Amino acid sequence: xxxxxxxxxxxxxxxxxxxxxxxxxxxxxxxxxxxxxxxxxxxxxxxxxxxxxxxxxxxxxxxxxxxxxxxxxxxxxxxxxxxxxxxxxxxxxxxxxxxxxxxxxxxxxxxxxxxxxxxxxxxxxxxxxxxxxxxxxxxxxxxxxxxxxxxxxxxxxxxxxxxxxxxxxxxxxxxxxxxxxxxxxxxxxxxxxxxxxxxxxxxxxxxxxxxxxxxxxxxxxxxxxxxxxxxxxxxxxxxxxxxxxxxxxxxxxxxxxxxxxxxxxxxxxxxxxxxxxxxxxxxxxxxxxxxxxxxxxxxxxxxxxxxxxxxxxxxxxxxxxxxxxxxxxxxxxxxxxxxxxxxxxxxxxxxxxxxxxxxxxxxxxxxxxxxxxxxxxxxxxxxxxxxxxxxxxxxxxxxxxxxxxxxxxxxxxxxxxxx
Amino acid sequence: xxxxxxxxxxxxxxxxxxxxxxxxxxxxxxxxxxxxxxxxxxxxxxxxxxxxxxxxxxxxxxxxxxxxxxxxxxxxxxxxxxxxxxxxxxxxxxxxxxxxxxxxxxxxxxxxxxxxxxxxxxxxxxxxxxxxxxxxxxxxxxxxxxxxxxxxxxxxxxxxxxxxxxxxxxxxxxxxxxxxxxxxxxxxxxxxxxxxxxxxxxxxxxxxxxxxxxxxxxxxxxxxxxxxxxxxxxxxxxxxxxxxxxxxxxxxxxxxxxxxxxxxxxxxxxxxxxxxxxxxxxxxxxxxxxxxxxxxxxxxxxxxxxxxxxxxxxxxxxxxxxxxxxxxxxxxxxxxxxxxxxxxxxxxxxxxxxxxxxxxxxxxxxxxxxxxxxxxxxxxxxxxxxxxxxxxxxxxxxxxxxxxxxxxxxxxxxxxxxxxxxxxxxxxxxxxxxxxxxxxxxxxxxxxxxxxxxxxxxxxxxxxxxxxxxxxxxxxxxxxxxxxxxxxxxxxxxxxxxxx
Numbered sequence: 025x026x027x028x029x030x031x032x033x034x035x036x037x038x039x040x041x042x043x044x045x046x047x048x049x050x051x052x053x054x055x056x057x058x059x060x061x062x063x064x065x066x067x068x069x070x071x072x073x074x075x076x077x078x079x080x081x082x083x084x085x086x087x088x089x090x091x092x093x094x095x096x097x098x099x100x101x102x103x104x105x106x107x108x109x110x111x112x113x114x115x116x117x118x119x120x121x122x123x124x125x126x127x128x129x130x131x132x133x134x135x136x137x138x139x140x141x142x143x144x145x146x147x148x149x150x151x152x153x154x155x156x157x158x159x160x161x162x163x164x165x166x167x168x169x170x171x172x173x174x175x176x177x178x179x180x181x182x183x184x185x186x187x188x189x190x191x192x193x194x195x196x197x198x199x200x201x202x203x204x205x206x207x208x209x210x211x212x213x214x215x216x217x218x219x220x221x222x223x224x225x226x227x228x229x230x231x232x233x234x235x236x237x238x239x240x241x242x243x244x245x246x247x248x249x250x251x252x253x254x255x256x257x258x259x260x261x262x263x264x265x266x267x268x269x270x271x272x273x274x275x276x277x278x279x280x281x282x283x284x285x286x287x288x289x290x291x292x293x294x295x296x297x298x299x300x301x302x303x304x305x306x307x308x309x310x311x312x313x314x315x316x317x318x319x320x321x322x323x324x325x326x327x328x329x330x331x332x333x334x335x336x337x338x339x340x341x342x343x344x345x346x347x348x349x350x351x352x353x354x355x356x357x358x359x360x361x362x363x364x365x366x367x368x369x370x371x372x373x374x375x376x377x378x379x380x381x382x383x384x385x386x387x388x389x390x391x392x393x394x395x396x397x398x399x400x401x402x403x404x405x406x407x408x409x410x411x412x413x414x415x416x417x418x419x420x421x422x423x424x425x426x427x428x429x430x431x432x433x434x435x436x437x438x439x440x441x442x443x
Numbered sequence: 444x445x446x447x448x449x450x451x452x453x454x455x456x457x458x459x460x461x462x463x464x465x466x467x468x469x470x471x472x473x474x475x476x477x478x479x480x481x482x483x484x485x486x487x488x489x490x491x492x493x494x495x496x497x498x499x500x501x502x503x504x505x506x507x508x509x510x511x512x513x514x515x516x517x518x519x520x521x522x523x524x525x526x527x528x529x530x531x532x533x534x535x536x537x538x539x540x541x542x543x544x545x546x547x548x549x550x551x552x553x554x555x556x557x558x559x560x561x562x563x564x565x566x567x568x569x570x571x572x573x574x575x576x577x578x579x580x581x582x583x584x585x586x587x588x589x590x591x592x593x594x595x596x597x598x599x600x601x602x603x604x605x606x607x608x609x610x611x612x613x614x615x616x617x618x619x620x621x622x623x624x625x626x627x628x629x630x631x632x633x634x635x636x637x638x639x640x641x642x643x644x645x646x647x648x649x650x651x652x653x654x655x656x657x658x659x660x661x662x663x664x665x666x667x668x669x670x671x672x673x674x675x676x677x678x679x680x681x682x683x684x685x686x687x688x689x690x691x692x693x694x695x696x697x698x699x700x701x702x703x704x705x706x707x708x709x710x711x712x713x714x715x716x717x718x719x720x721x722x723x724x725x726x727x728x729x730x731x732x733x734x735x736x737x738x739x740x741x742x743x744x745x746x747x748x749x750x751x752x753x754x755x756x757x758x759x760x761x762x763x764x765x766x767x768x769x770x771x772x773x774x775x776x777x778x779x780x781x782x783x784x785x786x787x788x789x790x791x792x793x794x795x796x797x798x799x800x801x802x803x804x805x806x807x808x809x810x811x812x813x814x815x816x817x818x819x820x821x822x823x824x825x826x827x828x829x830x831x832x833x834x835x836x837x838x839x840x841x842x843x844x845x846x847x848x849x850x851x852x853x854x855x856x857x858x859x860x861x862x863x864x865x866x867x868x869x870x871x872x873x874x875x876x877x878x879x880x881x882x883x884x885x886x887x888x889x890x891x892x893x894x895x896x897x898x899x900x901x902x903x904x905x906x907x908x909x910x911x912x913x914x915x916x917x918x919x920x921x922x923x924x925x926x927x928x929x930x931x932x933x934x935x936x937x938x939x940x941x942x943x
Contacts (some may be wrong), residue, residue, distance in 0.1 A: 032491070032545055042511035045508035413833070
């Protein structure tokens with residue numbers, strides 16, 4: 025009469041659809057929260073989930089219910105010293121509901137929940153207008169390459185190795201048949217010998233004929249191919265060769281770079297970082313900020329501090345070159361560089377930058393991406409860099425006004441990966 | 444008492460053990476005369492429990508963002524350890540489905556089996572509201588039908604259209620119940636077979652309603668227009684399903700689904716205290732019997748009592764985490780009290796409950812379970828002893844007074860007042876604003892007018908504006924809400940204009 029059923033193994037994500045519906049409905053608010061979160065996070069920390077809070081009033085499901093006011097009686101437990109007829113002040117904060125903790129006064133706290141890592145990246149990418157292929161690349165877990173590794177005796181039919189299987193079958197047939205064949209040869213010889221001496225219906229001859237027939241049947245009964253013979257090509261997953269990379273973030277922090285521009289730059293750096301995490305096992309990030317002189321700083325200083333004064337871009341390139349020489353030999357490290365600036369530079373310095381890049385830096389790095397965050401027409405640095413871009417395929421540059429414009433800088437980089 | 448009789452000694456559960464415990468519990472329950480549906484007990488993981496939570500305990504539900512919201516909220520508070528999950532969920536169906544979480548100990552599984560599979564189960568089968576309002580045999584089928592139907596609507600008309608429409612239906616869900624008629628029983632096959640027919644017929648009916656208008660106007664010139672509907676209608680969703688002029692057939696069906704599912708929950712909303720009190724009383728009584736028979740040991744009992752008292756804890760009003768009266772505590776106290784009055788009546792009990800005192804407690808409890816809902820149960824059975832034990836007191840909150848007044852406490856003069864006030868608090872009619880369909884302007888702008896009849900001058904919450912937008916979306920034309928004051932004065936309080 026009573027049934028006991030184990031349901032633990034049946035699907036547990038029944039609510040996944042409802043969760044997706046929820047996220048879709050509150051896309052706007054969530055996107056804003058993600059965007060805020062990105063500004064507040066460290067570059068190497070974008071890959072975690074995020075706590076998102078949405079004002080409760082935005083997501084209420086209204087129903088008709090009583091509001092404060094009117095007259096009502098409420099029964100509470102735990103009376104200590106009241107007697108009938110006592111009067112007390114209305115407790116504050118309960119909207120004059122009278123209840124010491126209003127029964128139906130629902131809290132108006134923010135609704136807080138966690139976005140998973142995938143969901144977080146989804147929202148992050150949405151902002152950047154990445155092509156889908158790139159999105160899947162970035163969200164994918166590190167991939168394994170399937171390589172051949174000998175043969176195995178089980179596998180799926182598509183992987184049957186015909187030559188190997190038939191070889192096995194041949195060997196098996198030889199081995200199984202060999203005692204019979206030996207005996208058959210002997211028997212035939214004996215028969216030959218007997219026939220010379222005796223009558224055709226001699227019992228010895230007949231016995232031998234019988235035996236020969238049986239042996240032939242036995243040999244024929246050995247199957248041509250048996251499941252036992254089947255061999256399959258064996259494939260094992262081999263992790264893609266990974267190695268280490270260093271990423272240089274170069275940013276102009278002169279007075280003209282305001283908070284907003286820095287935020288755009290941050291996304292630019294994050295995107296490169298995310299790309300690198302897919303391809304390399306170990307990544308180091310070096311932050312170099314510069315105005316007239318360059319300095320290596322930690323991430324916090326990199327994004328927050330602000331200096332005034334002029335701009336000498338070459339100082340940062342010099343420092344980068346120095347750091348590469350000291351700490352990141354190209355034999356051990358893949359070097360990537362991302363530079364963000366508003367395009368300001370001392371006129372005399374720009375040709376110097378071009379020479380530095382073309383002469384020393386470009387041969388050392390895998391990819392150099394430059395973004396100029398400025399609405400105004402291009403200045404001398406841009407023009408000089410254009411020459412570099414013509415000479416080197418792995419130099420990318422882009423003028424951007426909005427985070428949407430960032431992706432094209434990396435188009436080639438991701439395109440190469442996708443190929 | 445020999446140790447050999449013990450069912451188990453460790454807190455680990457196995458399927459075998461659950462079966463043995465269940466058999467013993469079934470025997471004891473039958474001994475006490477509990478009449479139940481067959482049981483179906485399902486072991487699930489905590490994730491699955493959260494899934495079940497977010498679909499209001501139903502095993503199959505249609506998709507909607509609000510369930511996702513519910514799920515996220517549950518998950519958050521569970522993962523942070525702010526709240527444990529309920530140990531069980533039980534579904535009023537035949538067979539009666541109860542979920543056990545795999546993380547529970549053996550004791551907890553036994554407690555849940557006794558509580559849900561025998562306590563709640565017998566209540567579902569016996570209580571008059573459940574008997575009259577729900578069809579335990581058909582509910583799972585109907586939910587499946589609803590889920591498939593809504594999924595097919597999403598395919599045909601787009602997820603967003605269906606979602607927005609469901610939002611509006613949910614806003615009125617509490618006003619989609621019949622209070623006085625028994626609804627036709629639900630079954631998937633019959634629903635499906637009739638649904639097509641109904642779609643066409645309804646559409647025809649509704650159009651007809653408006654088509655007859657010009658004729659009426661020419662009749663005999665009598666300016667006295669009959670009000671439509673002739674009587675106020677309290678089931679708003681039903682009225683909309685049958686009469687809203689612009690709804691597409693699939694939309695009427697969706698309204699109907701929301702209405703039916705809410706109707707199914709209607710008895711549960713009215714019997715919270717009784718239902719939990721009954722189930723708690725029985726798990727307590729049954730497990731104690733097992734202990735008396737030597738089937739479980741002291742360790743089991745200590746663990747059980749701790750869980751039991753946790754469930755029953757009633758924080759007093761001045762504690763920070765007080766959030767109203769705990770229905771488990773009140774229900775258990777009252778159920779146990781009925782037994783006490785029958786077995787060991789005091790002079791006070793003889794005066795208050797002359798029929799009850801000294802009678803057969805099993806019969807008395809069974810009668811109480813079958814024939815009451817929270818409101819009438821409290822009005823009938825809340826005894827002075829329970830009022831004293833819980834130290835209940837009533838507070839009068841009147842916005843025309845500057846202060847709150849303690850209107851009654853647990854003394855001779857207060858018992859009856861407290862009993863009445865508490866019973867009123869559980870009266871759904873008082874808890875929810877009384878809103879009914881009053882008039883449809885058939886000749887003019889086709890607007891719908893609802894009337895809110897005030898009770899004790901209590902106004903609607905400001906969320907009513909939002910709800911009215913939903914009503915307008917369902918009705919398709921301007922909707923108004925009039926408030927009827929206690930002196931009979933009528934005032935237009937909310938309006939949502941639909942421009943055509």
